[in-house]
Amino acid sequence: MTIGLGRLVCGSLLASAGFVGAVSACELKIGVPAVLSGPAAQWGIALRGATEFVAKETMEEKRLVINGVACTVSVKSIDSKYSAEGAASATSALAAEGIKVIIGPVGSPEVTGFKPVATRNRMVAMVNSFAKNSIGPEWPTVFHIGPGPSGWAAPIIDVGLQRYKFKTAAIVAPNDQGGTDIASVNADIFKQRGVTVTEEYYQRGTTNFAPIVTRIMASNAEALDLASSPAGDAGIIVKQIRQAGFTGPIFRLGGPGTDEIARVAGGLDILKDFLWYEPVYMDDNMRALEQKYEKLMGSVRPENSDFFRWTFAARMMIKAIQAAGTIDNAEKIAAAMRTLPVEDEHIGKGYWIGQKFFGINQEMSYPFAIGVIQGGVKQPLIRAEAVSEK
Template sequence: MKPLFTIATAAFCLVAASLSASAEAVKIGVIGIMSGAGATWGVAGVQGMQIAIDEVNKAGGLDINGTRQEVQLIVYDDQYKAAEAVAAYNRLVNEDKAKFIFTMSSASTLAIRDQVEADDVLVLTSAYTSKAIDSETKHIIRLYSTPQDYVPAIIGWMKAHLPGDKVVLVYPNDETGWDFANFSSKAFETSGYKIIGKELYDRAQKDFQPLMTRVIAQNPDVIDFGPTSPSTAGLILRQARELGYKGGVSALGGSGPREVVAAAGAAAAEGMVNMLYADHDNESYQALAKTFRDKIGQDPNELIVPYYDATRVLMRAMELSGEPENPEKVRAALSQALPMKSLQGEDIAFGGKATIGTDAQFMTVNYIGNIRNGEPVAVGLAK
């Protein structure tokens, strides 16, 4: 397995002379979803990290007790597969000697969880599954707020603004989908909805007409796609509309409303409720999106925001620890690095005990999104 890339940009080369010749680069590894259905998340997340690292390196690198150290990013593609994640993890730890690793999917995070707890590393994950972290977990941190933190607020908004109370869940048949279904079912019911059906599908699936025919026959008022990847959510939605479905839709776990619109069409996606990582009217987000667009040639998935912010938090903790090769000390310094202002101006705090039993999570602020005329509009905070 070869790394997809390492961060060694021309801009970094310009400041290399100012970095300590005796200090080795601090390595951050990523086990990302760089291909397949979730690639829009993986590419955005990795580029968010890269931009944050480039900013630090352009300023001279991390300030470690007065000595400057560069930061290097090493990325492997797990293709949304647990086996590939294990191979990538072993390569990062044993060959690349990375002490800090970001993971994206629930399946991949669970596949390496036991190894992580036994190794001298620190993992930051965006995995939704509640199984990733418990009160005994020492080496894994969640890099943003979980559905338990934001879904109730979004469902409450839906109940106040969408007609009807019957919901069908259409989720991926994997660890992410199973765990999300357990939580969202309770959240919908608490807000006065009735779950009248649950349908699971394979992430590689393309033809959803038989599945959606069954769903529509149940006459739901709302269909929630949960943690479905945005391109797939758009495909399912388009096929549902073609079959005559006219009710409400939501995607409470998967960011990417513009990808949904691209796949479904603006008319089909009109009124869809999303969780948003970004307020698209925020000037700081627009600047970050422009940097991504200039490099990649398209708009980013909103996952760029929490990965950009989390990388900044981690690098600040490295500086405060004084020992960026000591994961235990960096882990302890996270609570010193936070609270910190997010890219968009909201506070990022350190917590999680109320929902996951231990303080091992960056508490971030998300937005309630509503697609209007083909564009995501932030209609409130979800926290």
């Protein structure tokens, strides 16, 4: 009888300890389907680096406290290979681990493959992609880290038109959704400004662009837009088109990656006259963020400046989780996110937009910058205000 009672007491104590442990454990696992191989790898490295930084920052500064317990945050990254099937497969693998919070993926094909799997597995996500259907009412728990060219291509083209004279332009992009959606938006904006446009598409995986360059030269284009061609591809195109004798300005109205484009092309002299979308205007606040990264992570931040947008997005997700008070209920986290103002300690205030373009107000919009290289010399960035729908 005594032994039986002792066992009962011990069992109860152990069970209680286990229960307390279960209550106190708060372990947020963030899934990151990121392109980590191929010519677009630089974008995925920025995404992964930013998410790992925010995870560490959250723990160090106890930014996520649920039921009085500071949560641990870990990141699980899988290579989504810049393809729909790669992203779907990566997301399925993350779902199999019970992960509900996702930062990424980057590209339009990836986001197309990602959304159905994420919706089926009730995940909440912050995605990139410049596709026309990156987000939408069909995917209420999917948020967008920032506008695509529909938001910022016009001011960049205007700066180009002020500095250079051109009436014709060629746009070159991959022949999948990651290219065609962006190229068509850019083409419309060029046309609105009286520029005649030809669109050239290539198969992803192309390594020699000489035939496409010959076509562009034959079209007598006076300006070129690399649209969303991955940085590696864009660098070869620039190198080959300058060799072919093209002297006009080159726009990069797609994702950032100018440093890698310059490296592949052979330097700033080859880029010569080049304009691009830069996700942030580098000021003291951004430099403070870079220093914080270096201090926390022990290395310099990922080279691609999309790192900043992913940092703001991951922080926003952490804030939403904190506001929702749950780490695994996607609907609650999404609902909490919608009520939060778009604001980050480093870049400042922004807006929720997206209703006009996507039919859902789930796109973050922050100030951005326009990068210019003129005569092979990098010019100071031009600050542009956040796009607003008001």
